[in-house]
Amino acid sequence: MSETAKLELDGKSYELPVVTGSENEKGIDITKLRAMSGYITLDSGYKNTGATESAITFLDGEKGILRYRGYPIEQLAEKATFLEVSFLLIYGKLPTRDELTKFKESIKKHTLVHEDMKQFFTAYPAKAHPMGILSSLVCTLSTFYPESLNPNRPQEAVDLTIHRLLAKLPTLAAMSYKNAMRHPTMYPNNDLDYIENFLFMMFAMPTEEFEVDPVVANALNVLLILHADHEQNCSTSTVRIVGSSQANLYTSIAAGISALWGPLHGGANQAVIEMLETIKQDGGDLEKWIQKAKDKDDPFRLMGFGHRVYKNFDPRAKIIKKACDDVLGKLGIQDPVLDIAKKLEEVALSDPYFIERGLYPNVDFYSGIIYKALGIPTEMFTVMFALGRLPGWIAQWKEMIENGEPIGRPRQIYVGANERNYVPIDAR
Numbered sequence: 001m002s003e004t005a006k007l008e009l010d011g012k013s014y015e016l017p018v019v020t021g022s023e024n025e026k027g028i029d030i031t032k033l034r035a036m037s038g039y040i041t042l043d044s045g046y047k048n049t050g051a052t053e054s055a056i057t058f059l060d061g062e063k064g065i066l067r068y069r070g071y072p073i074e075q076l077a078e079k080a081t082f083l084e085v086s087f088l089l090i091y092g093k094l095p096t097r098d099e100l101t102k103f104k105e106s107i108k109k110h111t112l113v114h115e116d117m118k119q120f121f122t123a124y125p126a127k128a129h130p131m132g133i134l135s136s137l138v139c140t141l142s143t144f145y146p147e148s149l150n151p152n153r154p155q156e157a158v159d160l161t162i163h164r165l166l167a168k169l170p171t172l173a174a175m176s177y178k179n180a181m182r183h184p185t186m187y188p189n190n191d192l193d194y195i196e197n198f199l200f201m202m203f204a205m206p207t208e209e210f211e212v213d214p215v216v217a218n219a220l221n222v223l224l225i226l227h228a229d230h231e232q233n234c235s236t237s238t239v240r241i242v243g244s245s246q247a248n249l250y251t252s253i254a255a256g257i258s259a260l261w262g263p264l265h266g267g268a269n270q271a272v273i274e275m276l277e278t279i280k281q282d283g284g285d286l287e288k289w290i291q292k293a294k295d296k297d298d299p300f301r302l303m304g305f306g307h308r309v310y311k312n313f314d315p316r317a318k319i320i321k322k323a324c325d326d327v328l329g330k331l332g333i334q335d336p337v338l339d340i341a342k343k344l345e346e347v348a349l350s351d352p353y354f355i356e357r358g359l360y361p362n363v364d365f366y367s368g369i370i371y372k373a374l375g376i377p378t379e380m381f382t383v384m385f386a387l388g389r390l391p392g393w394i395a396q397w398k399e400m401i402e403n404g405e406p407i408g409r410p411r412q413i414y415v416g417a418n419e420r421n422y423v424p425i426d427a428r
Contacts, residue, residue, distance in 0.1 A: 117395030229392025
């Protein structure tokens with residue numbers, strides 16, 4: 001017999017199925033609880049609620065495990081390309097050489113965006129945040145491809161939308177950067193691979209020779225792979241719940257970008273650099289700020305240390321630390337902010353206070369340092385995160401659609417006023 005859980009309410013007993021995942025994760029299926037008993041469960045922030053069964057990413061925060069479709073993140077970061085990992089997440093398997101070639105060629109065909117989209121940049125304020133621009137432009141893509149609004153399209157048409165989005169997001173991200181810098185837009189160079197092309201669009205200038213640094217390209221490839229998916233986090237859950245209404249892929253991803261924007265989510269690496277800048281402006285006395293972090297009565301908190309999911313270490317941080325060291329070593333950057341970061345890293349990895357509390361440098365800490373070293377403006381950090389997370393969002397949206405999951409509709413416990421009569425304004 002299948003395992004069940006017993007729940008007793010108001011003198012009645014209810015049996016609920018226990019669901020076991022492929023990694024022996026267990027959950028109680030409460031799908032029919034309200035229909036059986038009239039009760040719902042209350043779980044603020046959904047910290048203990050599984051909203052779906054997914055075959056995409058396995059994460060064990062206690063053991064520091066992260067796998068995409070069963071493949072350890074360590075192996076993928078060392079041996080794979082970002083587009084190879086994208087194919088894996090979206091289509092459920094590693095591509096053959098022929099499949100990967102066709103995937104790359106399809107994406108290269110769609111890197112250009114419609115010239116009319118350039119006009120939007122003239123309407124944005126000069127200081128518009130690039131995440132706001134990116135979210136609105138991605139949503140706008142649906143107006144250029146109205147066929148994407150049909151939820152019952154054949155798979156070939158869905159794949160076209162997926163490839164278009166993978167191709168165009170780097171172009172839109174680079175355009176938002178160039179606009180903020182008041183630099184001329186660089187059109188895609190499809191002689192380059194996915195990562196190299198993005199770096200070209202970001203940093204090349206029309207009148208100058210541009211050569212992609214392989215160390216930088218490798219570091220960015222690793223960073224994007226590490227960010228590609230992370231189970232049912234805030235932005236991923238947003239993509240799924242928006243998509244559950246049969247909203248088109250562009251709109252669903254735009255919602256995910258907006259969710260990622262928050263400082264408690266994708267904005268964390270931006271917060272790391274802002275924290276380091278604050279320490280520098282205060283005179284660079286790192287010991288003073290270390291003591292503030294240790295003082296439980298002080299509101300100051302170190303950004304980029306520890307993780308709400310990983311309890312002992314972030315497996316992604318171990319990988320990106322090497323890429324970070326490689327970039328700093330190759331570029332030879334002299335920057336007091338990066339000097340503070342390296343000193344802070346040394347303290348966190350050796351001070352018993354941080355070790356005992358699991359306050360290790362996480363992926364946001366190292367990604368922030370890399371982006372800073374590359375000369376990417378702080379406000380663009382979350383855009384870089386969105387580039388990496390895109391294939392995971394697409395994979396989650398695609399899985400939800402193919403599984404025929406119902407529209408998301410959380411319940412609530414009402415705690416407002418009881419019924420009362422309307423009082424005319426003159427009598428109040």
